[in-house]
Amino acid sequence: MLSNRKILLCVSGGIAVYKAVALVSKLSQAGASVKVIMTESARQFVQPLSFQVMSRNDVFYDTFDEKDSSVIAHIDLADWADLVIVAPATANVIGKLANGIGDDMVTTTLLATTAPVWIAPAMNVHMYDHPAVKRNISRLHEDGVRFIEPSEGFLACGYVGKGRLEEPEKVAALVADFFQQSHKLKGKKVVVTAGPTRERIDPVRFLTNFSSGKMGYAMAQAAAEQGAETILISGPVSLPAPEGVTRIMVESAEDMLNAVMAQYDDADYVIKTAAVADYRPQTIHSQKMKKQEGASTIELERTVDILQHLGNEKKGQVLIGFAAETNNVAQxxxxxxxxxxxxYIIANDVTESEAGFNSDNNRVTIFGKNGLEQTFELLPKQELARRLLQVIIEQEENHDR
Structure with missing residues (x-):
């Protein structure tokens, strides 16, 4: 199943290191070539020989111990890997990677690789819930790192809660699924809209909404990971463009409509996550409006409903919309x-405190024209985007058969 796949396992220090040994065994049995880098702390729990026996490869842990003088080891390993997994990932290594620190062989290799990076955290439940750790995880999500969520149960420290390293069998299955699904959209063009729009009132004021663009940017990244030519049409946000994605910045609803229609004819998938203004000021003042006594009224007019316009103009494109609702979500x-x-319509309740606008997580239900209705519980938006796209790809493959 994983024949000829090259997986680099970065092991940091924690009692769950023993599971990493089992993970190497599972991946190797599935046909993968596995190489291991260990931190100094990891070697306090398990000796490198255990990983060497299971992987049948040298184990690396010293940046300055060059086993092959013809290459620089951490760069060679970074270039070699098809996938990099950090398991177990301590709060320490997560914090280093989130802040670009490279002070040992694991972190310098992680900074040098262009392969997908997966992180499997393992730590005390309170450490996992600490604001600094959550902040670092959020930053890595934005950088495109994928997380394998820890499971709940009895922890080595005696606590019961979330923080257990996911079981090796589950991680190996996720890896196999990743390579099986990889590049399902190769040769396809995916257009994603994201973020809010701004409708100007005068030179200093505008109407907008609370959309952060995070869900749309995650969908664009997921499409690029699947090999698609991905065009991201974004309203004003503070997010960096995902790797491998062509970004077009717009401001108003009309700007977004024009940008989407310019890409629409040869698009295979259009994913419309943007929170586009339904109304705009009828008159845009050329000078700043001065305050005056009493009430003031701004006359509004409807903008074009972009999703409906795309639906009317559809000629074989797969059209996916998002519905941000506050009540009667399914209806x-x-x-x-x-x-x-x-x-497809992907709907969520934006009044939920842990999901929706500005949150790093989301809880959604996807509805399909063929009766599909599938709910996804609270997940990081990056992971949710991958799962949503996988469902849509599978539905379209079944439709074509």
Missing amino acids: YAKDKLARKNAD
Whole structure:
């Protein structure tokens, strides 16, 4: 299943290191070539020989111990890997990577690789919930790192809670699924819209909404990971462009409509996550409006409904819309699916404190034209995007058969 796949396992120090030995065994049995780098702390729990026996490869732990003088070891390993997994990942190594620190062989290799990086945290439940750790995880999510969520159970420290390293069998299955699904969109063009729009009132004021763009940027990154030519049409946000994605920045609803239509004819998938303004000021003042006594009224006019316009103009494109609702989520989503001639609507309740606008996590239900209805519980938006895209790809493959 993993024949000819090259996996680099970075092991940091924690009692869960013993599971990393089992993971190497599982991956090797599945046909992968596995190489291991250990931190100094990891070697306090398990000797390098254990990993060497299971992988049948040299184990690396000293940046300055060059086993092959013809290459620089940490650069060679970074270039060699098809996938890099950090397991177990301590709070320490997560913090270093989030802040670009390279002070040992694990962290310098992680900074040098261009392969996908997966992190499997393992730590005390309170450490995992610490604001600094959550902040570092959030930053790594934005950088495109994928996390294998820890499971809940009895921890070595005596606590019961979230923090257990995921079981080796589950990690190996995720790796196999990743390579099986990889590049399913190669040769396809995916257009994603993201973020808010701004509708100007005068030179210093505008109407907008709370959209952060995080969900749309995650969908664009997931599409690029699957090999698609990905065009991201973004309203004003503070997020960096995902790797491998062409980003087009816009401001108003009209700007976004024009940018989408310029890409629409040869698009295979259009994923419309942007929170586009439904109304704009009828008059845009050329000078700053001065305050005056009493109330003031701004006349508004409708903007073009981009999703409905795309549905009306559809000629074989797979059209995916998002519905940010505050009540009757399923009812409104199903109505939107039919009324706007979409293929899928992904709906969520933006009033939830842990999900929705500005959050790093989301909880959604996807509705499909063929009766599909599947709910995803709270997940980081990066991981949720991958799973949503996988469902859509599978649905379209079944439709084509």
